[in-house]
Amino acid sequence: MELTNFSFYYGNTVDEEAVGAIAYRNSDKTLQGSLVHDFEVNIVVVYDGTPDEPPIQHSIVGGERCQVLSIGLDGLHRELLSGTHKVLIKCLLEGDIIKDNQERLSILRRDFLRFAEPFREQKLFIGFAHFLQKYVDAKMQLKEDRVLDAYHTLLEGLHHWAELELIERGIHPESAVWEQITGLNTPVRKLYEELTVSTETLGQRVELALLAYEFSMISKLESSSALLLRVLRSRRNPWTIQELILHPELAPVCKELPIVMRKLVYRSLVKEVPVWKESRSYGSEAIRYYTDL
Numbered sequence: 001m002e003l004t005n006f007s008f009y010y011g012n013t014v015d016e017e018a019v020g021a022i023a024y025r026n027s028d029k030t031l032q033g034s035l036v037h038d039f040e041v042n043i044v045v046v047y048d049g050t051p052d053e054p055p056i057q058h059s060i061v062g063g064e065r066c067q068v069l070s071i072g073l074d075g076l077h078r079e080l081l082s083g084t085h086k087v088l089i090k091c092l093l094e095g096d097i098i099k100d101n102q103e104r105l106s107i108l109r110r111d112f113l114r115f116a117e118p119f120r121e122q123k124l125f126i127g128f129a130h131f132l133q134k135y136v137d138a139k140m141q142l143k144e145d146r147v148l149d150a151y152h153t154l155l156e157g158l159h160h161w162a163e164l165e166l167i168e169r170g171i172h173p174e175s176a177v178w179e180q181i182t183g184l185n186t187p188v189r190k191l192y193e194e195l196t197v198s199t200e201t202l203g204q205r206v207e208l209a210l211l212a213y214e215f216s217m218i219s220k221l222e223s224s225s226a227l228l229l230r231v232l233r234s235r236r237n238p239w240t241i242q243e244l245i246l247h248p249e250l251a252p253v254c255k256e257l258p259i260v261m262r263k264l265v266y267r268s269l270v271k272e273v274p275v276w277k278e279s280r281s282y283g284s285e286a287i288r289y290y291t292d293l
Helices: 003-014 073-082 086-094 101-114 119-143 147-168 177-181 188-197 202-224 226-232 241-246 257-266
Strands: 020-025 041-047 056-061 064-072 096-100 271-274 287-290
Touching: 020 086, 020 101, 041 073, 041 086, 064 073, 064 086, 073 086, 073 101, 073 119, 086 101, 096 101, 119 147, 119 202, 119 226, 119 257, 147 177, 147 188, 147 202, 177 188, 188 202, 202 226, 202 257, 226 241, 226 257, 241 257, 241 287
Parallel strands: 041 064
Antiparallel strands: 020 041, 020 096, 056 064, 271 287
16 A cells, blocks of 8 residues: 555544554564564554554554554653654654644654753753663662672663763764764773673772762752753752642653652752751651752
């Protein structure tokens, strides 16, 4: 089936509730076992809220195997930021938009490709949170004498570090991150080599890598948290963590918010205060956050 015919069939008949849909036609018949390449056509159907449709459907349309992925607009935004759902990202970036109410998918794709704000700030925040989590995990593992676990965690963290270096330069991280990082003036590749091929003991390599991690974490903390710091400054009254999680600009990074917030407090970039006494309930006090930066 020609894509134009498929567009007419799908866009006008199958689901009128969708705000948009993207079709990606597979031109590579040699790869099998991939959720993209096992189907002639992949469709991403985007809804305004949580879709009633199953998230994944496999069917035959016009004699062709078709995979249909249903997702909300907020969920798609989140997947673009996390970068883990390769099928969705490939369809959005390389597929044909076959339905687009109010051009919302066109604008989303344009802003993502341009790395427009708040995409860049949000992606930087998420990448830093993952990097920070690996640092914290490795430090705890080493403290528990789980040296091999700490080593493996640091290797994973280096991948997030490399992604951060790319994002800071306005470059979209791709699957081949280490190829992208080649030629850039960054210590992350050298640290990778020192961690993997050094003649020192594994424990010594882990300890040295943790020092480099800590230095990088401290130096990147404020710039990578620019999104959160800007929201904190946007009003006079301090914020609860619940209010921050519900903020429209922070909702896509809500999972990463707590660990970064606590590190900002620890480094005195954010201050915490208990809620006013008249707002107390059941003897507990909500912590509120603000910044003077």
